[in-house]
Amino acid sequence: MLKFVSLSREMPEKRPANLRAQDFHEIYREFAAQKAEEQASRCSQCGVPYCQSHCPLHNNIPDWLRLTAQGRLEEAYEISQATNTFPEICGRICPQDRLCEGNCVIEQSGHGTVTIGSVEKYITDMAWENGWVKPGRPMVERSESVGIIGAGPGGLAAADRLRRAGVQVTVYDRYDRAGGLLTYGIPGFKLEKPVVMQRIEQLEQAGVKFVMNCKVGEDLSFDAIxxxxxxxxxxxxxxxxxxxxxxxxxxxxIVAALDYLTASNRKSFGDDVPEYDSGELNAAGKRVVVIGGGDTAMDCLRTAIRQGATSVKCLYRRDKANMPGSQRETQNAEEEGVDFVWLTAPKGFTGGEYVEGVMVQRMRLGAPDQSGRQMPELIEGADYVEPAELVIQALGFEPEAIPTLWGVPELAVTRWGTIKADFKTHATSLPGVYAAGDIVRGASLVVWAIRDGREAADSILAWLAQPASVAAE
Known part of the structure; x- marks a missing residue:
């Protein structure tokens, strides 16, 4: 260990931009065993591991880095799996530059961060390859059952934890495949779909039941569940x-980002997607403008490149330093041919029935707001029109009006429309009903949803263990 002075930081080899922009395969190659051990050995094993404290799951990162450096990969995987339900997914899509790697002690000292995400991906892929990943079948079955509405990362993390405890688990979801945004929202070049499907298959093998194509409030009432x-x-x-x-x-x-990404991901599964085939949700041969600066915008930009757009531009009202999305993803997009037009914002669209262009306002950064970020200000008289045949809005997501849609007005929500749940237990205003993930905290990271799902599962187990008279209160 402690080789960060003599060994420089190295990422796995990245496929050339001109080649990777032609397909939806992941852009990073696997670490070789020796290289993974070398990079893991750069960990300083510091007494206060900021990488661990800045990980939402508080993964025991120094421990599994040390075990990887020693070639003890199965033990490294067990340590990683102990705190993270889906380490192979987090290793691929977590914004490590903003979380663990961004807070690495040796990064702060100028030696370059440990490549935590790549090592996490490596040890988990090796675990799958060697058969170390086993379905979480319980030692003893319990009679209690839990219904989970939503088969995204939060719901699946809770399902795994509950099933390992012997609880009978049924997951309900509106889509035809489980995984939520992991399946339909994140492109394959960041997260290849077999990686998600193998986890879902394992949950099924463990006894989790899935009820797909089920819209709560339409196909099945919340009260029935x-x-x-x-x-x-x-x-x-x-x-x-x-x-x-x-x-x-x-x-x-002019289309929504999630509709666009879902159509592309469905196509990768071989589904019949009329909106894609007609060109409505297909960037091929078009001038594309994406509005937004988060990770979803990056996914849309890079997808459009792969679909064969003639040009792909991103409008963002602040500068590069103030983008909410991952800087690593921004760099990948630039390498692949995306043109970022900083300090710009749309004020309207030209054309008739079909969009022909975006009316763009130029901006400058003014005084900071309450969060400390500089506020964009309009530059008068600097407007122009950006030609476009496809405009993708990636402006973020809001919660649906669940109490109204599901006919449960007694389910309390916040002023933002998210479900009001206890910060620690995730209990809602309804007895025995819990909520976790983005529907509580707003649009956020997959790793936070996993943490919430695990915590909610623990709270549900504690609630189920109470006497019936107490639980009913």
Missing amino acids: RGQHDSVLIATGVYKARDLQAPGVGAKG
Whole structure:
């Protein structure tokens, strides 16, 4: 260990931009065993591991780095799996530059961070390859059952934890495949779909039941689900797109980011996607403009490149230093041919039935707001029109009006429309009903949803263990 002075930081080899932009395969190659051990040995094993404290799951990162450096990969995987339900997914899509790696002690000392995410991906992929990953079948079956609404990362993490404890678990989801945004929202070049499907298959092998194509409030009432189970977890995520209010916004060719990404991911599964085949949700041969600066915007930009767009531009109202998305993803997009137009914002759209361009306002950064970020200010007289045949709005997501849609007005929500749940226990205003993930905290990271799901599962287990008279209060 402690080789960070003599060994420089290295990432796995990245496929050339001109080649990776032609397909949806992941862009990083695997570490070789020797290279993974070398990079893991750079960990300083510091007394206060900021990488661990800045990880939402508080993964025991120094421990599994040390074991990897020693070639003890199965033990490294067991340590990683102990705190993280899906380490192979987090190793691929977590913004490590903002979390663990961004707070690495040797990064702060100028030696370059340990490549934590890549090592995590390596040891978990090796675990799958060698058969060390086993379904979480319980030692003893219990009679209690829990219904989970939402098969995204939060719901699946809770399902895994509950099933290992012997509880009977049924997951309900609106889509035809489980995984939520892992399946339909994140492109394959960041997270190849077999990686997600193998986890879902393992949950099924462990005894988790999935009820797919089930829209709560339409196909099955919320009260019916409550009646079938001893406890219910709401983990629906947030899917309602924020719309831009501007002249011409209703023109054809202006689409929501999630609709666009879902169509592309469905196509990768071999599904029949009429909206893609017709060109409505396909960037091939088009000038594309993406509005937004988060990770979803990066996914749309890089997807459009792979679909064969003639040009791909990103409009963002602040500068590069103030982007909310991962700097690593921004760099990948730039390498692949995306043109970032900083300090710009749309004020409307040109064209008639079909969009022909975006009316763009130029901005400058003014005084900081209450969060410390500089506020964009309009530059008068600097407007112009950016030609476009496809405009993708990636402005974030909002919660759906669940109490209204599900007919449960007694389910308390916040002023933002998210479900009001206890910060520690994730209990809602309804007895025996819990909520976790984005539907509580708003659109956030997958790793936070996993943490919430695990915590909610623990709270449900504690609630189920209470006497019936206490639980009913």
